[in-house]
Amino acid sequence: MTFPDTLHPNRRQWLQSTGAGALLAALGTSALAQTSPFESVKIITGFAAGGTSDTLCRRVADKLPGTGYTKAAYVENKTGAGGQIAIQFVKSQNPDGLTLLQTPMSMLGIYPHIYKKLAYDPVADLSPVSLACVFDFGFAVGPSVPASVKTVPDFLAWCKANPKEANFGSPAAGSVPHFVGSLLGHHAGIDLKHIAFRGTQPAILDMIGGQLPAVSGPLGEFSQHVAAGKCRLLASTGAQRSKFTPNTQTMAEQGLKDMVFGEWFGFYLPAKAPRELVQRLNTALRAALATPEVVDGLAAMGLEAKSSTPAELTALLKADFERWGPLVKTIGFSADA
Structure with missing residues (x-):
């Protein structure tokens, strides 16, 4: 797995420079008018219908026909192996523009560090096209944790006093939320046990039911439950407070300076496109990602629509791949164990 050495744009600068949506939409219509649209295209996601990845794909699929790229767009769910099946499928397709992959960063930037063997190479087997969205994670506790616990340091102190209860759930083993919780335990010197679920919502349901003290997961997944008073969001993981949860402190604000994490979804074509x-x-x-329907629809799930150039997406994956290598070693996790 290799990355081009020439692509080193400042990550923060370009992430903050993608707000010219209306201009992009206008340019998109003009540029695409020069080429006849495809009859139909498929967007492949490795996750089940109704989830965050699937919903993003369907919102974009609704808008792609209006860009002149295709007359119709459909979503196919190739689930299994934590998103790996979808990537394997897309890498085997012709690079003719008819089959797109939408994937979270983890499958490309973290999986190479936790699996000794992958059936795909994140760089050699895919052609980066554009970023799709970015989001932060949240750390929440349920009714089994005393109301006096209001911050992450409070929770860690409670775990030290109650070691048998020191555990948390996440949507999957090897996911960023898994590693967020594991790093919290590592930094605090606590054996904070991880319990993997098949998705964030099943973990949250156990938490609000009192069977699990805490959950680490995408920030937007907690919204309805926090609003209903069923759980308490202790912190978010962004560099700044999320605009979706402005009253919730970041982990960095609570003294956990190294606990700044986010994730992104991106669009890819097969290699050699x-x-x-x-x-x-x-x-x-x-153009599709700049439409109000997509922007507002993603915001309802705690996701911020963001596009990029192919080079910027390549550089972003390179930065995340290099960051997660040492972190995975610190945690000591292997999916092959």
């Missing part, structure tokens, strides 16, 4: 085709799809995706 022609540069002109990649650019054409990039323009279409940027």
Whole structure:
């Protein structure tokens, strides 16, 4: 797995520079009008219908026909192996622009560190097209944790006093939320046990039912439960407070300076897709992601719509891949164990 050495844009600068949605949409219509649209395309996601990844794909699929790239777009759910099945499927397809992959960063930037063997190479087998969205994570506690616990340090202190209760749930083993909780335990010198679930909502349901003290997961997954008073959001993991939870402190604000984490979803084509085709799809995706329906729909799930150039997406994956290597070693987790 290799990355081009020439792509080193400042991550924060370019993430903050993608707000010219209306201009991109206008440019997209003009540029794509020069080429006849495809009859139909497929967007492949490795996760089940109704989930965050699937919902993002369906919102984008609704808007792609309006960009001139295709007359119709459909979503196919190739679930299994924590998102790996979808990537394996897309890598085997022709790079003709008819089959797109939408995937979270973890499958590309973290899995190479936790699996001794993967059936795909995140760089050699895929052509990056555009970022889709970014989001932060949250750490919440349920009714089994005393009301006096109001911050993450409070929770860690409670865990030290109650070691038999010191555990947390996450949507999957090897996911960023799993590692967020594990790093909290590592930094505090606590054996904070991880319990893996098949998705964040099943973990939250156990938490609000009193069977699990805490859950680490995507920030938007907690919204309805916090609003209903069924759990308490102790912290978010962004560099700044999330605009979706402005009254919730970040972990950094609570003294956990190294606990700044986020994730992104991106769009890819199979490897060796022609540069002109990649650019054409990039323009279409940027236009679709800038529409109010997509922006507002993602915001309702705690996701911030963000597009990028293919080079920026390559650089972002490179930065995350390099960051997570040492962190995985610190945690000592292996999916093959």
